[in-house]
Amino acid sequence: GTMLSVVGLVNAGPAAAATNNTCHYGTGGTDASALCWLDFTGYSDSTALGAGQQFTQAIPGGYTMSFTVKRTATTGTPPVAAHITPTWSGTPFGGNGGQYTGIAGNPALYAEGTFSTTQHNGSWTVTLSNIQITDSAGQVMTGWTLNAADAESTNLHERLTFGTNGGGWQIVNRIPPISPGAQACNNGLTGTGTASLVCTGSGSGTNVGDVVASTSGAPSTITAKAEQNFDLATGAGGQSGVAFAVVTANIT
Numbered sequence: 001g002t003m004l005s006v007v008g009l010v011n012a013g014p015a016a017a018a019t020n021n022t023c024h025y026g027t028g029g030t031d032a033s034a035l036c037w038l039d040f041t042g043y044s045d046s047t048a049l050g051a052g053q054q055f056t057q058a059i060p061g062g063y064t065m066s067f068t069v070k071r072t073a074t075t076g077t078p079p080v081a082a083h084i085t086p087t088w089s090g091t092p093f094g095g096n097g098g099q100y101t102g103i104a105g106n107p108a109l110y111a112e113g114t115f116s117t118t119q120h121n122g123s124w125t126v127t128l129s130n131i132q133i134t135d136s137a138g139q140v141m142t143g144w145t146l147n148a149a150d151a152e153s154t155n156l157h158e159r160l161t162f163g164t165n166g167g168g169w170q171i172v173n174r175i176p177p178i179s180p181g182a183q184a185c186n187n188g189l190t191g192t193g194t195a196s197l198v199c200t201g202s203g204s205g206t207n208v209g210d211v212v213a214s215t216s217g218a219p220s221t222i223t224a225k226a227e228q229n230f231d232l233a234t235g236a237g238g239q240s241g242v243a244f245a246v247v248t249a250n251i252t
Helices: 045-049
Strands: 019-022 035-037 053-059 063-073 080-083 108-111 122-134 146-150 158-164 170-175 196-200 210-215 222-228 241-247
Touching: 045 063, 045 080, 122 241, 146 158, 146 222, 158 210, 222 241
Parallel strands: 019 053
Antiparallel strands: 035 241, 053 063, 063 122, 080 108, 108 241, 122 222, 146 210, 146 241, 158 196, 158 222, 170 210
């Protein structure tokens, strides 16, 4: 099963150096040739859980994107790590479903274990904040669009929520499941056009699809929150993962 989520300042000497990566395209899937997926290679969960981790991404066209990654979590949730896609054999995002395949690096932030089977309403959230894009001359851009994707699978008793301070979320793709079954967010996909897009899952295993959504208007902060067993006192443990992309055609 799946589920899926930045930033504080401390007056304690020089800021830590940024982790410098390059975003990468996949093939197949809606807008694949325009979606450059952020690479989280070098992600430190302990740093993200603390003051936050600084990242930069080289973007085709001579642009550079900078941001802070911060994570919060309830007790009993698993650690998160940067991960290749597909994150597992049952997720259609990143390879198994033939959409957004071949993304280089580690584009997913992925729970490295399952939620506690006795935990009710466990959750973790990852936030990208202080997002800024500059051109090769260092000029700050004023327009960009970002995408967020379920990089695992949101199953029954699981919920995934994307947040933004940019334009309201628009659905880009609901990737079909590998095996016949439930489309992505089959128990509810609400909040299209608003700052909070909520995906409530159903099904299990390889019969669950993945959602991809976009937010325009140069958002400086986006979030992804994964919840497990939100509607049960107890239940089966689950995993979760998310990925983020910049739409290279829309940078102005």
